[in-house]
Amino acid sequence: MLRQGNHQTPANRPFIPPKSHPVYTGRYLLATNEISNLYNTISRWIDCRTPGGIIYGRPRIGKTRALKFLLSQLPEEYGEDLPIFIINCRHYKTPNESVFFEDMLRDVGHEFFANGKANVKRGRLSMFLIERGLSSKENRVIVIMDDAQELHEMHYKWLMDIHNELDRANVQLTVILVGQKELINQKSAFIAMKRAQIIGRFMVHEYPFKGVCTVDDITTCLVGYDDESSYPEGSDCSFTQFFFPKLYAEGFRLATYADLVYETFQEMRRKANIPGKFEIPMQYLTTTVEFILTQYGFDGVNVDALTKEEIKNAIEFSGYINSETYSEMN
Template sequence: MNIKNLPVYKIICRHYKNANEGVFFEDILKDIGHNLAFSGKANIKRDRLTRFLIEQGEKSQQHRIILFLDEAHRLHELHYGWLMDIYNELDCVGIHLTVILVGQNELLYQRSAFIRAKKAQIIGRFMVHEYEFTGIRNIEDLKPCLSGYDHDSEYPIGSEWSYARYFFPEAFNKGYRLEHCAEELMKIFNDLRRKAGLTKPVEIPMQYLTLTVEYALRKFGANGQNLDWLTTACWEEAILKSGYVEAEIHQEII
């Protein structure tokens, strides 16, 4: 698929005590960066959002809009009904709205409830497929994540300067790569878990992996201590500073 100029937006689903259409569309307008998110009644905000999405969709070669709804387990049936109105209006002018719901396990329970209630109109538009995201479980999961810092983080595009090269230029030129640290880093995660008495199978959330890597790059790289390369002690400090161990202890208690 040619994704040139494909409009992609991330929406944060708030916790709503009561379903309020005006507040709901106001939050979406705010998250997509619309300049007039707060003025007007609910129907005006809905129309404003629809017109904006139509305009953006028409600029796309695919005539498609993608919305990521984060914390989507907070949505209720009324919210899906309002989203359906937007979906249908875009569909009428030939623009396809793809909604990707991201949330906790409650989202699966909601899907099951909609299936039992024969809410095919909701399932068909927003919940056709399901996919479980997992954390890092092994070296095979970890390697491509670290490789992203070696190769896929090039900035500016075309400069051939990735995060790994920027923070450790001499080591990078000598062939050192974060991807090559995968086995050692996985071992340190497991060792720290063992020391903390954690017994559940290892699953490292991406949040804590990125916090670990970013701390290591900033603290020990060119803008920090300017070390030649990352040592075992560096990685251990970075993991501890990320808060991963404390979070896992808390989860195991729960």
């Protein structure tokens, strides 16, 4: 049974409209070990002027959050004028040049994404990317193709056309393919078919994006809530402090529970007979933490301490066990 705590509003808790905190809205980014590793890898690719590479991992592993982090942080290192675009690859039953370039124009934010035939759209996209690349101090454009496992061979050939047109204009294009493990199968198929141009342009480098695998990974994530976040902006009130104001003032930190969180995940995996190595998709860890903050903090039961049973309830709510069990059935 949950224990009722003290609901008297503390003076050190900022007042904001109900349910407007980023923990409720999901509009926040916190670095993790894996995101930091990915950032360093992408930075090396950019520094070495690599034309492209693959980032792959299982679904809900945290790739989308990582991409948002890249969008926010790369300009700080390479300049605010660095053009970075995320293209959402749709499911294409058959490749269609007009549809493909229209989708790309829409995702880069071009006003006239639907006008004209395929060759006109391709030219419009090339000119847009060239203009943006030439306006940056490094004559560079970064294009991230999300859900890239949906791409067909013909799509890569059309991307090569764009790459060549930017190269002739002295603009360096780096294409980063992000998707599920099928991307590696696609690369193997291209190797078997001797598609050296596609591999050389877009698939030379690989990075396997992982979930949360160690206690240190969990600790880094929890420290983000404890010390490396703040809301409202300029308040210096971390997420943990906002939801546990009284306990936070007394020294409470989520990071001190990292071992217990890890052990509880492990225990629940064993009980559910989930095989394989320990790896938690980031979605489930963040949902677990958000449940703890909202349900056991000041806005919820407002407990006097955090217990293993409450951590277990949060993990159950995240859907992690059900998802892993379902994955093993398929």
